[in-house]
Amino acid sequence: MASNKFMMIYNDLSKKIQHNKYQIGSCLPSENDLAINYGVSRETIRKALNYLSQNGYIQKIRGKGSVVLDAGRYDFPVSGLVSFKEVAKRSGKTWSTCVHELTLIQPSDEIKDKLRITDKTYVWKIVRSRIVDGETIILDKDYINQDIIPTLTKETCEDSLYQFIEEDCDLMISFARKEFSVDPITNEDKIYMTLKNDQQVVVVKSQVFLDDARLFQYTESRHRLDKFRFIDFARREHQ
Incomplete structure (x- = not known):
């Protein structure tokens, strides 16, 4: 508690x-x-x-x-762990989340490697699009270790997954390893995102850990180039 x-x-x-x-x-x-x-x-x-x-x-x-401080109103922190719900509320925009898929799967070799799990571990796969002011600008694909998060509902995934994990599951999300790239758009992007003449999206791949260093989530978050900027709030460590 x-x-x-x-x-x-x-x-x-x-x-x-x-x-x-x-x-x-x-x-x-x-x-x-x-x-x-x-x-x-x-x-x-x-x-x-x-x-x-x-x-x-x-x-x-x-x-x-x-x-x-002025924390900004429409930014995604690079090093911070902030949920879409938190960023969207801060922006003052009209926002919503649409859950396209919530299934329990036997993960591929790639996902097993990303989550550092064995063949016996099942994984929640969540596919969500993020809608701001009527435009779908983010596609999130999450893979979550079921051994750590035993149950999930569509309603939870539509609201705030991190809030559910920290408040209902009584777990502390602590840190993440993130990788950024600019990739060509995929057919999935075309289906789920409001793209204009875009040929590329910003992709953020994250491995997310609890405060006891357990890796519980791997996420691929695909962002429309023109809608979000990524920031970092850096502090100098003094001896």
């Missing part, structure tokens, strides 16, 4: 920042005040604030506190 509390506070504070309850340049309440407000320990608050800092929402300044 501790991981749930940490993420609930992060989600609540990030939403308040996105909706300008905390203005850019202002400070969040102190760790002590936040701990009292949320009824948790200061250590839990520190974890939530650290995650806000890592994802570019705040800058911790000694003697001043947690200063709210």
Whole structure:
């Protein structure tokens, strides 16, 4: 439940920042005040604030506190782990997800290799298109280890898969290995995406891990070139 509390506070504070309850340049309440407000320990608050800092929402300044930054409104972080639902809400656009496929499969050799699993392990295959302002601009293909996530529903995949994993399954999504490329469009892209004269898409392939270092998800996310830019919020590590 501790991981749930940490993420609930992060989600609540990030939403308040996105909706300008905390203005850019202002400070969040102190760790002590936040701990009292949320009824948790200061250590839990520190974890939530650290995650806000890592994802570019705040800058911790000694003697001043947690200063709210302009996190951008329509960007996909390169190094952050942000769900489509979080990005879409932040953008202020009308958005939805359409689930085309949710099946339990015996994975191909390629998927077994990507998920580092054996022949005996079954995998959830999820194919979803992401619609923003009436245009389908992303095609996501997810493969999830069933041993780690035993059950999934279409409704969960339409809403927020990561929210379900962290809040309902009580697991903590921690880090990912990502590979970026620009690839020619496929017949599948033509079927599921609103393409104009596009001949290429940006492809992000991700292996996603829990906080105990278990690899639970492999994703291929295909993005229309003109609709999303990819950003990174980098921090210099000081000795």
